[in-house]
Amino acid sequence: MDSALIPEGADRCSFPKFAIGICIVGAVALWGVYAMFLCWFKGLNQTNMNDYYGFALWIWADLAVIAVGGGAFFTGLLKYIFNVDELKNIINFAVIIGFICYSSALLILAIDIGQPLRGWFIFWHANVHSMLTEVAFCLSCYFAVLTIEFIPNLLENRQANKVPFFRHLAHNMHGVMAIFAATGAFLSFFHQGSLGGVAGVMYGRPFAVREGLLIWPWTFFLFTWSAAAFGPCFTLLVTWITEVVTGKKLVKDNVVHLLAKISGWMITTYIIAKIIDTIYWAYVTAPSLGFKMSHFYTNNSFYGYWILITEIVVCGVIPGILLLNKSTRENSTTRWIAIVLGVIGVCLNRWVMVLQIMAVPVMSFDTWALYVPSWQEVATTVLPVAYGIIFIAITYRYLPVFPQERELNHTKLEQ
Amino acid sequence: MIQDKKEHKFGMVIDLDKCTGCGSCMVSCMSENNIPFKEDESRKKDSITWMRVYKLTNGKSFPDIQIAYLPRPCQHCSGKGGHGHSPCVSVCPATATDYGYDTGIVSQIYTRCFGCRYCMGACPYHARYFNWWDPEWPAGQEKYLSPNVSPRMRGVVEKCSLCYHRYQAARDKAYYEGRDDIEESEYQTACTTACPAGAIVFGDLNDPSHMVHQIVKPDPHPDPMNKYVVDKSRNPKVFRLLERLGTNTKIYYLSEREWVRKAGDNYLDGEWDKVKNHHGSSSK
Ligand code: SF4
Ligand code: SF4
Numbered sequence A: 001m002d003s004a005l006i007p008e009g010a011d012r013c014s015f016p017k018f019a020i021g022i023c024i025v026g027a028v029a030l031w032g033v034y035a036m037f038l039c040w041f042k043g044l045n046q047t048n049m050n051d052y053y054g055f056a057l058w059i060w061a062d063l064a065v066i067a068v069g070g071g072a073f074f075t076g077l078l079k080y081i082f083n084v085d086e087l088k089n090i091i092n093f094a095v096i097i098g099f100i101c102y103s104s105a106l107l108i109l110a111i112d113i114g115q116p117l118r119g120w121f122i123f124w125h126a127n128v129h130s131m132l133t134e135v136a137f138c139l140s141c142y143f144a145v146l147t148i149e150f151i152p153n154l155l156e157n158r159q160a161n162k163v164p165f166f167r168h169l170a171h172n173m174h175g176v177m178a179i180f181a182a183t184g185a186f187l188s189f190f191h192q193g194s195l196g197g198v199a200g201v202m203y204g205r206p207f208a209v210r211e212g213l214l215i216w217p218w219t220f221f222l223f224t225w226s227a228a229a230f231g232p233c234f235t236l237l238v239t240w241i242t243e244v245v246t247g248k249k250l251v252k253d254n255v256v257h258l259l260a261k262i263s264g265w266m267i268t269t270y271i272i273a274k275i276i277d278t279i280y281w282a283y284v285t286a287p288s289l290g291f292k293m294s295h296f297y298t299n300n301s302f303y304g305y306w307i308l309i310t311e312i313v314v315c316g317v318i319p320g321i322l323l324l325n326k327s328t329r330e331n332s333t334t335r336w337i338a339i340v341l342g343v344i345g346v347c348l349n350r351w352v353m354v355l356q357i358m359a360v361p362v363m364s365f366d367t368w369a370l371y372v373p374s375w376q377e378v379a380t381t382v383l384p385v386a387y388g389i390i391f392i393a394i395t396y397r398y399l400p401v402f403p404q405e406r407e408l409n410h411t412k413l414e415q
Numbered sequence B: 001m002i003q004d005k006k007e008h009k010f011g012m013v014i015d016l017d018k019c020t021g022c023g024s025c026m027v028s029c030m031s032e033n034n035i036p037f038k039e040d041e042s043r044k045k046d047s048i049t050w051m052r053v054y055k056l057t058n059g060k061s062f063p064d065i066q067i068a069y070l071p072r073p074c075q076h077c078s079g080k081g082g083h084g085h086s087p088c089v090s091v092c093p094a095t096a097t098d099y100g101y102d103t104g105i106v107s108q109i110y111t112r113c114f115g116c117r118y119c120m121g122a123c124p125y126h127a128r129y130f131n132w133w134d135p136e137w138p139a140g141q142e143k144y145l146s147p148n149v150s151p152r153m154r155g156v157v158e159k160c161s162l163c164y165h166r167y168q169a170a171r172d173k174a175y176y177e178g179r180d181d182i183e184e185s186e187y188q189t190a191c192t193t194a195c196p197a198g199a200i201v202f203g204d205l206n207d208p209s210h211m212v213h214q215i216v217k218p219d220p221h222p223d224p225m226n227k228y229v230v231d232k233s234r235n236p237k238v239f240r241l242l243e244r245l246g247t248n249t250k251i252y253y254l255s256e257r258e259w260v261r262k263a264g265d266n267y268l269d270g271e272w273d274k275v276k277n278h279h280g281s282s283s284k
Helices: A015-042 A055-070 A072-080 A084-091 A091-110 A129-156 A165-175 A179-199 A218-246 A253-286 A305-322 A328-331 A332-359 A377-396 A405-414 B024-032 B087-091 B118-122 B164-176 B191-194 B210-214 B258-262 B273-274
Strands: B010-015 B054-055 B069-071 B097-099 B105-108 B199-203 B238-240 B249-255
Touching: A015 A091, A015 A377, A055 A091, A055 A179, A055 A218, A055 A332, A055 A377, A072 A084, A072 A091, A072 A129, A072 A218, A072 A253, A084 A253, A091 A129, A091 A218, A091 A377, A129 A165, A129 A179, A129 A218, A165 A179, A165 A253, A165 B069, A179 A332, A179 B024, A218 A332, A218 A377, A253 A305, A253 A332, A305 A328, A305 A332, A328 A332, B010 B210, B024 B054, B024 B191, B054 B238, B087 B097, B087 B118, B097 B199, B191 B199, B199 B210, B238 B258
Parallel strands: B010 B249
Antiparallel strands: B010 B199, B054 B069, B097 B105, B238 B249
16 A cells, blocks of 8 residues: 555565554554643643652653663764764664654653743743753754754655655765764763753752762763663664564664674763762762761662662663673673663663652751652653654654665575 | 842841741731632642741650741752852753842742743752642632732742842832832831741841841851851851751751751761851850
8 A cells, every 4th residue: 555655675564554553552642642732731730740849750751761862873973973884774773763762852841841832931041050951952953963864864765765856865965964973972962961960960959969070060971971871772672672573683783783882881881980970979979968878768668779779780780791791792682681771770860860859858857759640641751652653663664764674684585 | 210239138037946836927928929729738749838837846755855847938049159059040941030149039030930840859948839720819819919929820930039029119118218228127028027926037138237137147258167158157046957058048047956956957977066066156
């Protein structure tokens, strides 16, 4: 039915099967859209946030998708600036994942603010001292860059490519992509960092506050670094899920191994920095403000030391080692364990840097605040996931996303 | 034209030994500032209370238990080093909350706030409140709202303004009468005037003739133990909330009781005994 749109030589499931799949995920997306409109029309009273928990599930989801979407800028940087040529086989997909993550992040922000129609005030009345202003500017600009990076792939659709103008445009855009990759990396450095800065500059919150370099707290650098480290893990994870769902090999192992190796180095160096940061904060920063480390991890049922150990050791040190070591990296089971742990780790880090900060009491007579999201919050958080699945399904079906797909699957047929 | 250009630093000192926890300050604040009601006021964590009275105990059991009540308005932080970078002001991306260098008051611009709530996260005193609902009052009460304070819309943050409209009214009156400055008694917040125990003293911390200055005796030099702390009280019975963070609040508290003063901040084991005598204070 839609075969004229499907890339030449590519094997895709039948249209009815595809449509049914889209409808199922679409139903979940609709549920999220319904909740989104409830929040817009009835207000944020639809959530379980309160004056203690002004930042909650959404902001975590926002930080998490931006962190895992970091695979796009980092892979782009490696491919176009450091000329790691093998990565050309995964860069399209990394860009698509980044595009989904960043568009989701912008959507979440639009739902999260109390006065969505005033969202533009952040640009118009910008306070240059605020980390959130830096986030807003760099995030929007980077989203524009990602869109530009995505366009050539879009124009490579079989029908679009028949139009000479589109064909030439796509070709020429590929030629200048290094400029956009460099711009993207620059912008990402700042918005990933300033998202970390959002927490680090809150000097009224001893759990969050960090010393730093000039105006940037250490969390600024840790966030950028962790996004570059764990972003590629997410790219690999989604690639793997796509391979499982489509039943095809889409990217050659050497490409996967290379990206996993780079990720391993980044994770290991990041986690060393994170451990140093944690020790310094626990033994110098927090005590200088009158807080023992135990204050932040005891006295309540949820936020225990387990969260710190899981984030740093189980989901940081272990994936780092597994990906650095050649044999565990090239063994698919241990590699996937490392990749899944890594993705969980970076998401957990963002959780801690949003929700635990809100939960910890600061005044000596205040109490811990715990929070459980409402269904509307859950539905709107699931919405980007459903949207992402639909977006990937459509782009995979109609665009030549994976340059090695044909080769890999022909060989399989011939064997 | 504004005549009154002098640099003020409005603040309070609240005597916690006088406060009985009656809540008059909370009620007067709500009616003065047109605070709306929720249908269900039992969920306190999303109720708007610009002034909130906390209950403190010394943690002991009968007969040694003691209780203190601590009224907490916005602390009007001057920020690290007293430069006006309050925890909340410095983070607001839309400049919707601002530090008044002429008054020391942290203002909130409701029509500019777009409800990102970053300021709420940054404030360790929980002094900021979000309008989760459309503002509503029991039928007929809209007729009795104060015409000097604009009600707020859903989706924005609000907080104590130190009854800024009363300052404006006092200035207008002074201007009309051809005076350059206002008297101490001309600008007093609603909570100060409502407190039956006279626990709240409000005025200009910069003006030695004001009672608040005389009680607090703000130190003109930075704290030698923490360069971020300025205007520390030289009265051994006076303290501020979370002073060590360097927020430099302008709401001071007074108590004869050592455990109450200690509750104002966080201390590591044994630290309090070393710092409690700082500035010559020593008391039981
Ligand atoms: S008490 Fe909170 S809201 Fe008030 S100035 Fe300080 S940080 Fe801002
Ligand atoms: S909620 Fe309003 S006042 Fe607070 S930081 Fe956001 S825009 Fe600024």
